Amino acid sequence: MRWKVGSGNRILFWEDKWMGDRSLKEAYPRLYANTHNKNKTISECGKWDNDRWEWIFSWRRHWFEWEKSQIETFLEEIDSKTLVRGRSDMWIWNNGEDMIYTVKSAYNLLQDSCPSDKTQFFEGFWRIKVIPSAKFFVWRTILNGVPTMINLRHKGVFLNNVSCVMCGEQDDAINHLLITCKVATNIWNIYNKWIGNLGVSHNQIQAHFEHFHLLELDLKGNMLWKGVWIVIVWTLWNHKNNIVFRNGVPDPEEMFSLAQVKIWAWLKNKMKNVNFSFSDWCICPILCLRSIA
Numbered sequence: 001m002r003w004k005v006g007s008g009n010r011i012l013f014w015e016d017k018w019m020g021d022r023s024l025k026e027a028y029p030r031l032y033a034n035t036h037n038k039n040k041t042i043s044e045c046g047k048w049d050n051d052r053w054e055w056i057f058s059w060r061r062h063w064f065e066w067e068k069s070q071i072e073t074f075l076e077e078i079d080s081k082t083l084v085r086g087r088s089d090m091w092i093w094n095n096g097e098d099m100i101y102t103v104k105s106a107y108n109l110l111q112d113s114c115p116s117d118k119t120q121f122f123e124g125f126w127r128i129k130v131i132p133s134a135k136f137f138v139w140r141t142i143l144n145g146v147p148t149m150i151n152l153r154h155k156g157v158f159l160n161n162v163s164c165v166m167c168g169e170q171d172d173a174i175n176h177l178l179i180t181c182k183v184a185t186n187i188w189n190i191y192n193k194w195i196g197n198l199g200v201s202h203n204q205i206q207a208h209f210e211h212f213h214l215l216e217l218d219l220k221g222n223m224l225w226k227g228v229w230i231v232i233v234w235t236l237w238n239h240k241n242n243i244v245f246r247n248g249v250p251d252p253e254e255m256f257s258l259a260q261v262k263i264w265a266w267l268k269n270k271m272k273n274v275n276f277s278f279s280d281w282c283i284c285p286i287l288c289l290r291s292i293a
Contacts, residue, residue, distance in 0.1 A: 008042025130227030
């Protein structure tokens with residue numbers, strides 16, 4: 001996103017980036033230190049003389065002779081920008097062909113910034129049929145873009161404690177929260193009992209997801225089965241938020257049961273020929289998926 005200058009009524013002259021990739025504060029720190037016009041909008045740094053815009057600046061001291069060339073460069077740069085009387089400043093999207101924001105253009109921008117292995121991974125990921133909000137959450141999770149305590153601290157949010165709210169034993173990093181935390185481990189153990197599996201779990205989120213498949217199912221069946229993984233981690237994340245914001249209590253059994261309900265209800269409403277009951281789903285999920293895959 002970038003500013004498109006209109007009358008200059010919304011854009012801060014020194015602080016906002018309206019002349020390129022840097023603010024004028026960053027480009028001309030000596031000038032900024034000497035101005036009385038800090039925190040002023042563009043429109044407050046000049047006036048209209050008929051149809052011509054004139055800049056007006058108030059300086060704290062006179063300029064030294066050796067500083068005047070910088071002043072000239074500064075004035076030439078800002079004079080190159082044309083203000084439009086009566087039109088409000090606006091944000092425009094500078095990554096689309098027509099400067100209009102679309103979900104597709106934002107997605108393409110994010111995909112271009114992904115490593116090649118992530119790009120290949122997501123080509124298969126988006127074909128999985130599952131609750132859209134759950135899939136979107138996992139997409140952000142794989143890119144480490146969800147607001148864990150650790151990520152919030154890295155972004156400058158002051159936090160007294162970044163420990164996992166479910167176990168309190170390690171920092172609230174995404175791999176710990178969704179895989180290695182003892183609460184998460186209990187959930188994956190319940191899952192293993194559900195399908196009679198004794199496999200070894202990976203402790204990295206992407207590897208854990210990629211190895212989540214069953215020999216008993218074909219390709220189509222396993223694409224549906226990966227949806228089970230997506231809903232489990234999504235439910236775990238929502239339960240973690242319930243602990244933080246509503247003083248909830250970690251309950252692996254409740255979390256897993258809720259995930260089972262969500263997956264079954266979504267399949268029942270979105271997939272054709274789903275004739276199995278919730279009881280069937282809980283007793284033999286593999287046979288249930290075989291019947292629709």
